[in-house]
Amino acid sequence: MTYPNLPRLKACSADFSRLWGYSVGFYGVWLVHVGRQTGLLERLACDQLSVSQLISASKLHPFAVRAWSSGAICYGLVSEKKGRLCVKPGMKALLLDKKNPHYLGGQLSYLALRSLKYGDFEGLFRSGKTREMSSTLSAIEQATDWDHYAFLTSVRYNKKIHNLLLSGCRLLDVGCGTGGLLAKMQHEYPRSNFTGVDPSAKAVARARKIAKPIKITKEAGESMAFESEFDILYLGESLYAAHDKQKVISNCRRALKSGGTIAIVEGLLPESNPDRNENKLIMGMQLDFALQGYKFMTRKQMVRLLSKFARVRFRDLGGSVYLVTATK
Ligand SMILES: C[S@@+](CC[C@H](N)C(=O)[O-])C[C@H]1O[C@@H](n2cnc3c(N)ncnc32)[C@H](O)[C@@H]1O
Structure with a gap:
C-alpha cells in the first residue's frame, strides 16, 4: 500500500x-x-x-x-x-480560585458562553450586522472577576489610593456592568462611598441586586454631568464600548476632584509582536469584539485620550490587560 x-x-x-x-x-x-x-x-x-x-x-x-x-x-x-x-x-x-492572579477559569467560561453567539458571524460578514453585548452579561461576569481582583490587588499596593479608600472617599464606576467590582470594593472598603453608572438597563437591574445598596444609575459615560465629586473614577473594560471615548474621558475628568485619580482597566492591542503567545488571545478576540461592533484600543490611543491628565502610568496586568492610572 x-x-x-x-x-x-x-x-x-x-x-x-x-x-x-x-x-x-x-x-x-x-x-x-x-x-x-x-x-x-x-x-x-x-x-x-x-x-x-x-x-x-x-x-x-x-x-x-x-x-x-x-x-x-x-x-x-x-x-x-x-x-x-x-x-x-x-x-x-x-x-476555580477567582482570587488567584493566574485564574483562567472565568476566561475559559467566557469563551464557551460567548461562542454560543458565534452563529451570528454570518450576519457580520454578509452585512456588517453587529449584536448588542447585553445578551452576554453572564459571559462578561465570568471574564471580569479576574479584572476586579487584579485591580483590588493593585490598589492594595498603591498607598495613596488604598489609604484614601480605607479612610473613606468617593468612587464612581463608569460602565459598572452588573456591579461585581462595586460589591467587592464595598466589602473591602466599608468607609468609602460608591456610585455606578451603566447605559445597559439589564446590567443596571442586575447590579442593583448584586451591589445593594449602592446607587446605580442607567447612564452612559458620554452623558454624565458630575462635577468635582469623586476622588477615584474606575472604568473596567468599558471604555472600548463607548462610541465617543473623548467625551467619556472629559466627563470623567470633570467628575473628579482636583488631584483625583482615574483608573482604567482595559485590554490593549499589542503595538509589536502580535504573534507572541501572551498576545494571541486579544488578537483572536478581535473577531468576537467585531461581532459586538467594538475595537480594542492601542496604548498610543489611550495616551492621546488622557492628554489632559498628569502622571499617566501603565501597569501590565497580564494577558494584554492594562491598568492605566492618571491624575487630574
Ligand atoms: C465588559 S463590561 C464591564 C463591566 C464592568 N465594568 C465590570 O468590570 O464588570 C462593559 C460595560 O460597559 C458598558 N458600556 C457600554 N457603553 C458605555 C458607555 N458609553 N459608557 C459607559 N459604559 C458603557 C456596558 O453596558 C457594559 O456593562
Whole structure:
C-alpha cells in the first residue's frame, strides 16, 4: 500500500499540528466550562472519587459524567490514581480560585458562553450586522472577576489610593456592568462611598441586586454631568464600548476632584509582536469584539485620550490587560 500524500503532510506538519491544536483547544474550553458549571471540578477539588461515586454525589446523568470524566483526564484537568479522580491544587487554583492572579477559569467560561453567539458571524460578514453585548452579561461576569481582583490587588499596593479608600472617599464606576467590582470594593472598603453608572438597563437591574445598596444609575459615560465629586473614577473594560471615548474621558475628568485619580482597566492591542503567545488571545478576540461592533484600543490611543491628565502610568496586568492610572 502506498501513501502518496505522506511526504506533503510531513512538509506541512508544523501547520498541521498548529491547526490540530486549535481543534483540541476548542474542546478543552468546553471541558473546563462544563466542569465548572456542573460543579464536577469543584467536587473533585474537594474529594478523591471514583467515576461511580462522582455520578452519585453529583446526581448528574451517568452517560454525560462518564464522557466528561474521560475527556477531563485525557486533557489533564483531572488526575486519576487507582481508579479515583481528583483536581490537583495547582489546577484548582487556575480553574476555580477567582482570587488567584493566574485564574483562567472565568476566561475559559467566557469563551464557551460567548461562542454560543458565534452563529451570528454570518450576519457580520454578509452585512456588517453587529449584536448588542447585553445578551452576554453572564459571559462578561465570568471574564471580569479576574479584572476586579487584579485591580483590588493593585490598589492594595498603591498607598495613596488604598489609604484614601480605607479612610473613606468617593468612587464612581463608569460602565459598572452588573456591579461585581462595586460589591467587592464595598466589602473591602466599608468607609468609602460608591456610585455606578451603566447605559445597559439589564446590567443596571442586575447590579442593583448584586451591589445593594449602592446607587446605580442607567447612564452612559458620554452623558454624565458630575462635577468635582469623586476622588477615584474606575472604568473596567468599558471604555472600548463607548462610541465617543473623548467625551467619556472629559466627563470623567470633570467628575473628579482636583488631584483625583482615574483608573482604567482595559485590554490593549499589542503595538509589536502580535504573534507572541501572551498576545494571541486579544488578537483572536478581535473577531468576537467585531461581532459586538467594538475595537480594542492601542496604548498610543489611550495616551492621546488622557492628554489632559498628569502622571499617566501603565501597569501590565497580564494577558494584554492594562491598568492605566492618571491624575487630574
Ligand atoms: C465588559 S463590561 C464591564 C463591566 C464592568 N465594568 C465590570 O468590570 O464588570 C462593559 C460595560 O460597559 C458598558 N458600556 C457600554 N457603553 C458605555 C458607555 N458609553 N459608557 C459607559 N459604559 C458603557 C456596558 O453596558 C457594559 O456593562
